[in-house]
Amino acid sequence: MIDLLLKNYQEKIDMRLNILIPETSANYKDVVESERYSVFAGGKRIRPILLLEFYKLFGGEDDCAYNFACAVEMIHTYSLIHDDLPCMDNDDLRRGKPSNHIKYGEAMALLAGDALLTESFGVAARTMGISPELVTKAITYLSANSGVSGMIGGQVIDTCTKGEMTEEVLKEMYLLKTGALLKISAVCGAVLAGADENSIKLCETYAEKIGFAFQIIDDILDCSGNEEKLGKRIGSDDKNNKITMVSIYGVEKCRLMAKELTNEALDILDSLNGDTDTLKEITKYLLDREY
Amino acid sequence: MIDLLLKNYQEKIDMRLNILIPETSANYKDVVESERYSVFAGGKRIRPILLLEFYKLFGGEDDCAYNFACAVEMIHTYSLIHDDLPCMDNDDLRRGKPSNHIKYGEAMALLAGDALLTESFGVAARTMGISPELVTKAITYLSANSGVSGMIGGQVIDTCTKGEMTEEVLKEMYLLKTGALLKISAVCGAVLAGADENSIKLCETYAEKIGFAFQIIDDILDCSGNEEKLGKRIGSDDKNNKITMVSIYGVEKCRLMAKELTNEALDILDSLNGDTDTLKEITKYLLDREY
Numbered sequence: 001m002i003d004l005l006l007k008n009y010q011e012k013i014d015m016r017l018n019i020l021i022p023e024t025s026a027n028y029k030d031v032v033e034s035e036r037y038s039v040f041a042g043g044k045r046i047r048p049i050l051l052l053e054f055y056k057l058f059g060g061e062d063d064c065a066y067n068f069a070c071a072v073e074m075i076h077t078y079s080l081i082h083d084d085l086p087c088m089d090n091d092d093l094r095r096g097k098p099s100n101h102i103k104y105g106e107a108m109a110l111l112a113g114d115a116l117l118t119e120s121f122g123v124a125a126r127t128m129g130i131s132p133e134l135v136t137k138a139i140t141y142l143s144a145n146s147g148v149s150g151m152i153g154g155q156v157i158d159t160c161t162k163g164e165m166t167e168e169v170l171k172e173m174y175l176l177k178t179g180a181l182l183k184i185s186a187v188c189g190a191v192l193a194g195a196d197e198n199s200i201k202l203c204e205t206y207a208e209k210i211g212f213a214f215q216i217i218d219d220i221l222d223c224s225g226n227e228e229k230l231g232k233r234i235g236s237d238d239k240n241n242k243i244t245m246v247s248i249y250g251v252e253k254c255r256l257m258a259k260e261l262t263n264e265a266l267d268i269l270d271s272l273n274g275d276t277d278t279l280k281e282i283t284k285y286l287l288d289r290e291y
Numbered sequence: 292m293i294d295l296l297l298k299n300y301q302e303k304i305d306m307r308l309n310i311l312i313p314e315t316s317a318n319y320k321d322v323v324e325s326e327r328y329s330v331f332a333g334g335k336r337i338r339p340i341l342l343l344e345f346y347k348l349f350g351g352e353d354d355c356a357y358n359f360a361c362a363v364e365m366i367h368t369y370s371l372i373h374d375d376l377p378c379m380d381n382d383d384l385r386r387g388k389p390s391n392h393i394k395y396g397e398a399m400a401l402l403a404g405d406a407l408l409t410e411s412f413g414v415a416a417r418t419m420g421i422s423p424e425l426v427t428k429a430i431t432y433l434s435a436n437s438g439v440s441g442m443i444g445g446q447v448i449d450t451c452t453k454g455e456m457t458e459e460v461l462k463e464m465y466l467l468k469t470g471a472l473l474k475i476s477a478v479c480g481a482v483l484a485g486a487d488e489n490s491i492k493l494c495e496t497y498a499e500k501i502g503f504a505f506q507i508i509d510d511i512l513d514c515s516g517n518e519e520k521l522g523k524r525i526g527s528d529d530k531n532n533k534i535t536m537v538s539i540y541g542v543e544k545c546r547l548m549a550k551e552l553t554n555e556a557l558d559i560l561d562s563l564n565g566d567t568d569t570l571k572e573i574t575k576y577l578l579d580r581e582y
Contacts, residue, residue, distance in 0.1 A: 027460060028444035028467075030451055035439075082405060087397035106378035107450050110401070114373060115443045117405065121412040122434025125427045132423035136416045139430070143413025148326075152406045153319035159398050160321055169318060176319075 002281040009049045013073065014040070016066045020123050021074075021116075034104040034112035038077050041095040042231070047185040048073045049282065054189030054203060057274045064129035065192050068138060071124035072185055075146050078116035079181075081109050083155065089236075096231030130192050138188040145187075150180035165243040171212070174245075178218070179211025202268055209265035210286060213258040217289065219244040220254055229291045262287040293572040300340045304364065305331070307357045311414050312365075312407075325395040325403035329368050332386040333522070338476040339364045340573065345480030345494060348565045355420035356483050359429060362415035363476055366437050369407035370472075372400050374446065380527075387522030421483050429479040436478075441471035456534040462503070465536075469509070470502025493559055500556035501577055504549040508580065510535040511545055520582045553578040 017039055024032050048069030055065040084091040084099040085106060092102050101109035124142060127135045144150060154177025161169060186203040195203070221230060222237045223246055237244050246254050265283050269276040308330055315323050339360030346356040375382040375390040376397060383393050392400035415433060418426045435441060445468025452460060477494040486494070512521060513528045514537055528535050537545050556574050560567040 024439075026440070026444070027452070027463060028439050028447040031439055031443065031447045078405075082401060085401065087401060108447075110373060110376065110378060111443055111447055111450070113405075114369075114408065115439050117408055118434055118438040118443065122431050122438065125430040125434065132427045135427055136423045139416040140413050143409055143416065147409040147413065148315075148319050148322055148406050149317070152322065152402055152409065153317070156319040156322045156399075156402055159402070161318070172318060 002285050005278060005281070006044070006049065006285075009052065010045045012066070013045045013048050013070060016070050017073065020067070020070055021119070030104070030108060031111050031115055034100060034108045035077075035116055037103060038081050038094075038100050038112065039074065039116070041097055043073065043077065043095070045073060046282075046286065047076055047181055050182065050185040050207075050279075051189040053279050053282065054186050055193045056189075057272065057276060057279065058190050058193035058195040058199065059274075060189070060193035061129065064127065065189065067127045068124050068135075068188060068192060069185075071120040071142070072181065072188070074116045074120035074123065075142070075151075075184075076181055078113040078120070079146075079151060079155075081113040081116070085109060088155075088159070091232065091236070093232050096228070127192070134192055134194060138191045141187055141191060142184055145180045145184045150176055150184075154178070154180065167248060170243060170245065170248075174212055174215040175208060178215040179208055182211040182214065183207035199272065202272060206265050206268040209261045209268070210283060213261040213265070214286060216245050216254050216258045216261075217287065219246040220251055220258075221291070222246075224251060226290065231291065258287060293576050296569060296572070297335070297340065297576075300343065301336045303357070304336045304339050304361060307361050308364065311358070311361055312410070321395070321399060322402050322406055325391060325399045326368075326407055328394060329372050329385075329391050329403065330365065330407070332388055334364065334368070334386070336364060337573075337577070338367055338472055341473065341476040341498075341570075342480040344570050344573065345477045346484045347480075348563065348567060348570065349481050349484035349486040349490065350565075351480070351484035352420065355418065356480065358418045359415050359426075359479060359483060360476075362411040362433070363472065363479070365407045365411035365414065366433070366442075366475075367472055369404040369411070370437075370442060370446075372404040372407070376400060379446075379450070382523065382527070384523050387519070418483070425483055425485060429482045432478055432482060433475055436471045436475045441467055441475075445469070445471065458539060461534060461536065461539075465503055465506040466499060469506040470499055473502040473505065474498035490563065493563060497556050497559040500552045500559070501574060504552040504556070505577060507536050507545050507549045507552075508578065510537040511542055511549075512582070513537075515542060517581065522582065549578060 021032065021035055021039060051069040051072055052065055080094060081100045083089050084094055085101055092099050100112060121139060124139050125135065146152065154173050157169060157173040158177060183204055186207040187200055190200050190203045219237065222234055227234050262283060266280055269279050312323065312326055312330060342360040342363055343356055371385060372391045374380050375385055376392055383390050391403060412430060415430050416426065437443065445464050448460060448464040449468060474495055477498040478491055481491050481494045510528065513525055518525050553574060557571055560570050560574065
């Protein structure tokens with residue numbers, strides 16, 4: 001049931017992304033090939049799906065938010081390409097394939113990331129059928145939460161505070177690095193549908209809960225997951241002496257934490273008006289994922 | 292006269308940039324310091340000034356376009372930081388100072404560039420006092436012309452076609468790599484002021500002329516400029532065996548070309564309604580610049 005629903009969404013999102021980042025024979029075709037390599041590497045499209053579901057929950061009309069949903073996926077993809085670069089995490093494997101810079105070289109991976117980020121905002125700005133007031137409000141949120149006080153800030157904390165990480169800073173890093181894009185997805189969906197401020201606040205809290213749970217599960221999978229299913233190297237946190245929730249609390253305690261956060265997220269969904277059954281399914285799916 | 296005018300603009304732009312990218316004591320403060328290092332490294336602010344002048348020419352009300360003008364400068368700055376990285380041009384000097392990655396390391400330079408790019412669109416989206424329709428139209432133009440079919444495309448051509456560059460491809464590269472941001476400046480100024488499509492077309496052609504002239508002058512300065520005034524290494528094109536208009540036509544012919552392009556740009560300004568005296572001064576200043 002949930003699998004079929006996700007598959008339907010994934011197909012529609014992939015079709016739109018294929019239109020938004022078309023193959024080309026122009027002189028700059030190499031960078032487009034590099035962009036498409038990472039965009040179509042088999043991502044689960046969790047973020048755009050969340051955006052579309054929250055948009056629907058608050059009364060948004062069907063396909064209008066697809067551009068914005070794809071913009072969020074493009075930002076997610078750029079962040080993975082840049083994070084894998086030698087000067088960052090230096091990862092050679094991503095989604096079971098060579099990382100972008102292994103395949104296309106560092107210069108092209110840098111430019112492909114820059115291109116996806118640059119174009120994501122144009123894609124978002126070309127959201128049709130929704131008032132430009134709401135679109136600029138959502139773009140403002142998208143920018144703020146993927147910049148230094150959001151996703152990039154999380155990456156900076158990760159880069160700068162390797163040894164001396166405290167639990168408090170670690171939680172802030174999780175909230176920013178992983179939580180920010182999930183928050184963007186939930187909130188921008190709500191904003192584009194014209195949701196009120198109180199509902200938007202609830203969406204933010206929901207996303208913070210699942211964002212924290214998401215990162216804890218990532219940490220668990222990094223030490224006990226299946227490399228083939230995950231499509232990336234496991235044990236990298238341990239190898240890099242990274243402090244994670246798992247290294248502080250151990251796997252079992254972390255599983256309980258993730259479960260508790262998920263239940264809190266489900267309670268928030270219950271408190272919202274409208275049919276949240278699908279969102280609940282997705283929320284539970286995120287907890288149980290194996291990759 | 293022109294110096295005083297530019298200085299006044301520069302001060303106002305710097306004040307706004309200082310508000311838009313404030314110093315912080317947050318856990319991600321390192322990346323903000325790195326952003327500010329390059330943003331306040333002494334840029335001439337040509338692009339935002341052009342945007343503000345075109346905005347005024349088409350009847351825009353005073354300070355409303357400052358955010359958008361600063362967004363263009365932020366994109367210009369990110370592009371310089373990423374271009375200087377070891378995997379790109381590997382330049383250690385910029386505006387007379389160590390390049391961003393020399394000062395802050397590669398990881399932080401990458402993230403500072405990403406942050407400036409990400410935040411530029413949020414800054415643009417927070418343009419107040421101008422209708423959101425025009426703001427989203429301008430953001431669409433900004434994104435399209437700084438992405439693969441604009442500035443990044445130019446960089447890709449530069450990176451991919453080192454040896455086998457033809458004059459035709461070289462011109463395309465100039466138009467994209469240098470011309471795109473000048474085009475964005477002129478056109479977005481006009482768009483934000485609500486200019487008609489015909490005028491916008493003329494702004495594009497004007498910017499293409501000065502963009503081409505600008506790059507030719509850059510090439511001339513690279514082989515015969517003053518390293519101290521320029522604040523960057525000269526002779527790098529020659530050292531890297533780069534084909535440029537100067538390597539094809541020689542300095543004297545190139546000076547004539549730049550002069551001719553500037554005259555054509557001045558003619559276009561003449562054909563526009565309104566007071567274009569200041570824009571003409573700026574256009575001539577760009578031709579005569581020594582850095």
